[in-house]
Amino acid sequence: MPPRPSKKSLVLAVFLFLLALCTCLAAGTQFAVAYQQNQAVSMDEWFRAFTLFYKNPAGLVAGLPFALTLLGILLAHELGHFFACRHHHIRSSYPFFIPFPSLIGTFGAFILIRSPIRTRRALFDVGASGPLVGFVLAVPALIYGVLHSKFVPGLADPKNAEVIYGNPLLLRILDAILHPGISPDALLLPPIGRAAWVGLFATSLNLIPVAQLDGGHILRSVNPWLHRRASLILPLLLFLVGISGFWSARLWNVWSFWGVLLLLMGFLRVAPIHDPTTLDSKRRWGAFLTLLVFLLCFMPAPFFIPPTSP
16 A cells, blocks of 8 residues: 655645635635525625625635535545545545635645556546546535526526526436426526536546546546547647637637647656556446546536626
């Protein structure tokens, strides 16, 4: 078993988690107030939430459902990677959160892998464990959110909304089952449901089968040749989709940035796999499951900010 990470890294991990808790509390408070006001988002409340840290900290309690749900999903994701590394005797860091004062409160979390992954089976286990565990926690939270969502006509009207959120396939399926006949664009998720939405969004980004993303690890464990080709072709496609997004609200223009970033990641050196033993049947089925999870979570346009009227 590899040695545990140092106590210094544990202190850093706890510190970053607490910072992320603060930024997520501010985001969650905004979502709670916006939900009460039948809005998807309220920028005024988001700015006001940060003043609560020194004016009225008790007012941030409203942000706990969002913050704890989102941080729980992200922590489960990273602990899936962490314990898979421990199982395969791979050195890794503790999960590090990335606090950021944004509408969702964080840029996610990550672990640092400090020793080579030498087998295809270990590569699959490390890559797939995080998204699958995070997805398992996100689904009940999303079901709760759909059950407690509000019907708000005109919610996605560009004339009124500050931000319009996309709907992943899983959310559309749940809406069709639990709220038949109602467009998902008119359903307002409560903070717990929005946190699950963010968890699905993060899962879909991680499962893009490119470079050293989780999806890239999974595809490389299945077919290294296909992984090399995908790491060149998919970033270019994402870049083109992002460029198209400047003219179409159905596409996300930030995909162009992701395309360039992933293309650069594809040129980073990765350690060779010394044991090329192919995946067993259970892991091949697991690879298919991660593809299904990706399709259920992916959104062509996760966010859309309507242009302001002149």
